[in-house]
Amino acid sequence: MTDGQIKSVDIQIAPEDLKTLKSSGYKLCFAKKVNDSYNVVWQSAAGYLSDNTFSWQPLYQIFGSNTFQGNVTVHAATNQVAVGLGDEVTLDRDGLLGNASSGGPVTSITLNNDYGPIHPGLSAYSTDINGRGTTTPIYVAEAPIVSGKDVLTPVEAVQVWFEQDVVTSTMFSTARSNAVEIDLTEVNSATRLYSAGQWSKPKNSLLYTDPATIVTLIAALTAAVVIQDLVSKITSKLTGVYKDVKVEVTSLGGSTVKIEYREQPGLTGARSAQTRMLLLNPTAVDQLAGFALESFAQLGVGYVTLNASTA
Template sequence: MPDSQIKSVDIQIAPEDLKTLKSSNYKLCFAKKVNDSYNVVWQSSSAYLSDNTFSWQPLYQIFGSNTFQGNVTVHAATNQVAIGLGDEITLDKDGLLGNASSGGPATSITLNNDYGPIHPGLSAYSTDINGRGTTTPIYVAEAPIVSGKDVLTPVEAVQVWFEQDVVTSTMFSTARSNAVEIDLTEVNSATRLYSGGQWSKPKNVALFADPATVLTIIAALTAAVVIQDLASKIASKLTGVYKDVKVEVTSMGGSTVKIEYREQPGLGGAQLAQTQALLVNPTAVDQLTGFAVEAFAQLGKGYVTLNATTR
């Protein structure tokens, strides 16, 4: 499947908001627009962190349900069949969905209903904020359709919000409180920040490098060094377990340099949590300090004083 068909949203949460949401047992929820409406919780998770990535592809399944009821999880009453945009399918008089075939609008899914009153539904594939791929419901028609044709049009837009006591596949018919809509019809990715209880577009995708995850080394060298050369020598050592660590080197005047280690920008989920924990681990602090000393030696410089701190 072409990369252009992969869509993703990055949800960043400010530290104080994260604490508030977690302490009150709020879940991070996503819904996908179909036929200009949102009415099913596509994914709901309590395992969110400061930076969370949710992605999806246009892989759909169609089904029929006997009911639509708010605050109840979706129940597929018919068989479920894989279907793509630009396809059509028939629900026969016995309530069985046949095989999908080409037909109908190119951006929609067409159901030919020979059964009678039914609530058409769609499921879609997504990769959740913990990297797990699943197919779960995104839509159920609120009113049943009778015999005839119905057209379902998924839209590349998602709604994101926080809510207590809600699970994946829950139907809803009322507006979600303090939700943000993210339109990806013209782009493949977007980032939103939740800070102070409000949604916004962040100016910097790396806003939440927790200060406690930064290791700083101040070293007075025996002679001046080219900052770019030192940074390059240290960076070449950041492999394996340290691949998600970034180094920055600046001059403090004369032969004194400041070396800062922090997580690479754009990390999310487990990667971010693991890197943050690594940067305050005493063994890792010793190893990263050792990388700096090795780089000094490679450049033919010693050090007079060296002070390493985490903050």
Template sequence: MPDGQLKSVDIQIAAADLETLKNSQYQLCFAKKVNNSYNVVWQSAADYLSENTFSWQPLYELFGSNDFKGDVTVHVATNKVSIGLGDEATLDKNGVLGDASSGGPATGITLVNDYGPIHPGLCAYSTDISGRGTTTPIYVAENQVVAGNDVLTPVESVQVWFEQDIATSTMFSTARSNAIEIDLTDHNTATRLYSGGAWSTPKTNALFVDPKAILTVIAALTAAVVIQDLASKIASKLTGVYKDVKVDVTTMGGNTVKIEYREQQGLTAVRQNQTRLLLQNRTAVDQLAGFALESFAQLGVGYLTLNATTAS
């Protein structure tokens, strides 16, 4: 995921379809591709409205499960360990996962299996359509793996569909009815419309307007930081009322960083207006600056100088 960018999809539902789906108690479901397949409900929501935003970051947890069975909730049988792309973790002979360390393909997550037959699995962080951040399962290998190495490769594609009587973390092994795949490998945002029982990409010429810069923070830090780590820390805080704000972090040389907050691309005029009204409140702008300071502290650095400039 380049530059630690937040990925998000905006799901729009036409009024007539929304009424039909709600009356029939359909859930709005999301799944993430791993090893070129979808097999776990990442998030399932009943509280969807006409516009819904689902987002995620490259924050993963590795685990092992004793079984894979369709229409059953994932059972995490081992401990879980935080892990990133290009990392590996060892499942020892007692079935305990050790801490992650560098190793394996840069685009995958490697399980070094010293235990025996096990179903490797992954959890991932997401922000649901209500703005709540959680880490839930996205994948369980359908077949057991034996001793040796197994690589799990997350792909920046999600599957979206509507289904009755299904919950978050449910495993499935059959194709979901009337699902759409959204590939964000080369993009950070996408919008899809569900209307007349079919999916489409809405035209942007009338619906959307250009994003606007909000705040720029330039800080000279007391130590170097990994730009991607800082961007991810800040982006994880942009939930709830701040879900339509994005952040970019770049280096300006030495230990000086530039943090830019902007509106998300592809917002409808209504959502963009809501965001701009929110940011007319000075407290909201101060909160964005505060997210940067909190992220510095989480990474164990302070700042020598800091300049925050709001957009005119």
């Protein structure tokens, strides 16, 4: 997955199940696979509704922990360092992580450990179901590694479940009850429905439609921007009549970005039709372009050219 590419899952909950889960204090939980395992609650949300979108990008931080213990929140004992796939980082004899540099497998993150016994860990950036972007732990090695090299391989798959009395960043070593795994290694989005206590893929084409790209902007900026910062700024403006619209931003090289406004995945047929009708209005297109311009200004950049096209 290239830098800036967004993956998302849309979690829909049937009305009766929503009532039952809420009244019993269950939280909607997400975990991300690393090295073929799930062992940290990436996000735990109490404020979920009937339709919830959770998304992420391949933006990581590496750290070391002194311990792994189930039902305890992660504690990063070392400094945390930003790292990407295909990078390596050295933990020196004093227990300090240096800056990342290229090296190791291109789909993994490599830790060179000169310190001694340590539990390697990873945090990752995500946008929660309320549209807030955060970086939180996704993995801690259950067994410490000694001096040498360790390879951490994030996988574009998430586990989703409901659980009581659990918070973000909690470690776990046992299987989660009634969890569903969603594999996004070959696709960018997926939808799951929780109904009558069971997970399924929505199949009724009259109720659910595939998300469509409505507006695309190509902007040549006066300076480079951090993709996730731009996504966060624009997303914060997608409220009210634009609540069923999401934004995806990709880098086209240099300081040029592509901004795509899309329907939220998994919309019902009625909500999808309403969103598409809204975005046929030139005023709405102008407003979405304006959201991008406002976000550029908030990030301290201008634009040289800006081209918009509609579906």
